[in-house]
Amino acid sequence: MRITDDLQALLDVLPPRVAEAVVRVDDSDNLLEIILDLGRPPMARFVDREVVLLEEEVTHEDIQTVVSRVGEFDADNRAGLERTLHRISAIRNRKGYIVGLTCRVGRAVYGTIDIIQDLIESGKSILLLGRPGVGKTTMLREAARILAEKARVVIVDTSNEIGGDGDVPHPAVGKARRMQVPTPSLQHEVMIEAVENHNPEVIIIDEIGRELEAQAARTIAERGVQLVATAHGRTLENLLLNPTLSDLVGGVESVTLSDEEARRRGTQKTVLERRSPPTFDVLIEIQERNRLHVHADVAAAVDALLRGYPIPPEVRYRDENGEIHIERPAAPAMPRALPSGLRRAFGNASEYAPATGRGTRTPATPSPSPSLPEYEPASPSTPTPLPTIRIYLYGVARNRLLQAAKRLGVPAIVVPTLEEADVLMTLRTYYRSRQQPVVMAEERQMPIYVLRANTINQMEQSLVEIFNLTPENTPAEWEVIAAQTQIAIQSVLNGQRYVDLPPASAEVRRFQHQMARQYNLVSHSYGKEPNRRVRIFRD
Structure with missing residues (x-):
């Protein structure tokens, strides 16, 4: 791996005595942040420890020195340095004065993405999950550079962490284009704008954290654009328990089964089910900088977790020699009850019970x-493969139908004309008003499937009937x-x-x-x- 951090640019904005203390520690490769809090000694955080840089306390003059050299802070209390990846975040008192600074070292690390490059280049939407400081943004930046070599990539850069501060993006993002976000609360609007105005094949997003951003991500995915994004969290279970972000992996709802279905499954009548298809196809849990847990099929992973026998993730790690190892998951040894967090969140639903x-x-x-x-x-x-069925849609959303077909795993093809189709799918409104395609289909004695509404759930029900599932x-x-x-x-x-x-x-x-x-x-x-x-x- 090759690392570029422009550390001298960050040292130049610090008070001279603090910058000299950082140099004396002589461990720049592992330096994460420099902390300046009013009335306390300055500290440096490294990957594995914290170091007090000086015995003297930080003064108002020290903080003002940094602020004057950095410039204005945005609405999210963050600022950057022109054409670098460093980030300075401010802590303010009740009157709005800055009393603390977190100076994070930004690095362009070339080669970090090789551990998941096959997934990044697969065209699937990928969510990187991990705690702060574990390297999510670094991997996201490298993914943007790699994908931009072959596809149209747009970065939605809320705090200029991916492409750096200033109007010119950092070279680490390669050919990717970058859209800056004026305020964090408008990130979802810029996400939609990127799709509507700039025709991307891939959108890169750092830190999806609000419900509107999760909704925007789903809208983008339904339009056929690959998403590569990050979110704070540790595991898939954590994400399911987060009411704001659980929709990224399909969400959870409690449903009541019929007596027959409960007997067939060998469970109680009230169970937890995934609410909708996940926005992201692949979930990567970043456990450590060189160790990842990969859920290659988010839909299957969520379903298995809710039914009491979670599928172990694929483990990928890089050893001391830089070699990449991949450990395929084994089948779960025994069933178990739902994780306690999910039970507390949704009551006692879906407690696993063998037949x-x-x-x-x-x-x-x-x-x-x-x-x-x-x-x-x-x-x-x-089981015998299902036959391919060609469907002509009249008033039905094509992207949603294809998403429903993908969820069920059925070989449905949407065709542009009624002459090429095996069946017609339309909405009840058009069927009742006897639109021309409906009349033509009846004349051809073609099967017609009528939806009450343009929802994925309705489409799945029709596909179940079409394919006799x-x-x-x-x-x-x-x-x-x-x-x-x-x-x-x-x-x-x-x-x-x-x-x-x-x-x-x-x-x-x-x-x-x-x-x-x-x-x-x-x-x-x-x-x-x-x-x-x-x-x-x-x-």
């Missing part, structure tokens, strides 16, 4: 089967089924005598038999439809 009882252990001896166990041969492959044969549910079966297999391998899986269709049971055979275990089906289920045990 054998509400959290009770499987009995030591099997109960008599209602009928003689009958073995079903395992299918040699995963059941709750069990959507890609998201197959992931759940595979995880449940893996947990049962692991329990048997760990010594449990047998495990009964929830009632399932014949197609799902064949899939479960196949997984059991891969681990040299025996599996039988017993019971009568629709309560027929698979039991896994040792030979």
Whole structure:
């Protein structure tokens, strides 16, 4: 990696005695911030420690020296140095006078993004999550430079942290264009303006922290623009608990299942579900500067977390020699209850309960089967691929329909003319007024699907009907089924005598038999439809 920090430019604005003390410590590579608080000794914060620079206290004259050399502070009490990445933040007293300064060292670190470069260049929207000072903005800046080599990139630079202070962006952002934000509260407006006025393929945003910004991010993603952004937090669970930002990963809502669906899932009737498709496809938790946890499919990760068996993230880290290592996640060993934070936030909904009882252990001896166990041969492959269906939309939002199709994992194609289509999808208003495409579709005896409203939920329901889906044969549910079966297999391998899986269709049971055979275990089906289920045990 190559690091450029222009540290001398920051030292030049400090009081001479403080600047000399920083030089004497001689650890500029690990220097994060210089703290000047009125009436206290000046301090330097490093990656792993804090150092008192001088015994003398900071005076009004010291603070005024820095302020006079920096210039005016913006509405967010931040200022920068022309063509550098340094940031000076002010603390004011009740009368508005500056009584403290945090001088953060800004660095352009070339090469930090190689640990996730494959994800950055995949075209998916990516959210970087981490605590302050862990290096989110540094990675964001490098991502802008890399992406700008091949795509039209616009940076929404709220505090000039990405592109530096002044009208000319820092060279570290490469060819990316930069839009400055006059006040932090207007960041969401500049985000929308960037899409409407400057035709970007990628938008880079630092610190999404307000509800309006989260809504703007969703609007941008629905228009097909790749988003690369940061937010404060530690883990995916933290983000779900944040009412302002949880929509970035789909949000959470409590729903009540029917008796039949609750039995099929093996859960209580009141469960937590993801409210909507996530704005970001990939979530990266920055644990340390050289260690990341990657959730490559945010939708699947949120669904699994809410159902009690979180999918372990992919771990990526750089060792002392600069080598990058990637550890693929293993299947969860055993189900567990929801994280306590989610339970407190949403009550006792979605407490995990295995099909054998509400959290009770499987009995030591099997109960008599209602009928003689009958073995079903395992299918040699995963479920049959769905056929591609061409849809003509009349009054229906194309981006939302494609998002719904992506969520369900169905091969739907939107075509420009009715002649090319297999089905017509329209709104109830147009259907009742007998618009020309509706009449033509009826003359061709083409299937017509009518939506009450232009919402993703309505579109998903129609796609379920078009592709003749059941709750069990959507890609998201197959992931759940595979995880449940893996947990049962692991329990048997760990010594449990047998495990009964929830009632399932014949197609799902064949899939479960196949997984059991891969681990040299025996599996039988017993019971009568629709309560027929698979039991896994040792030979």
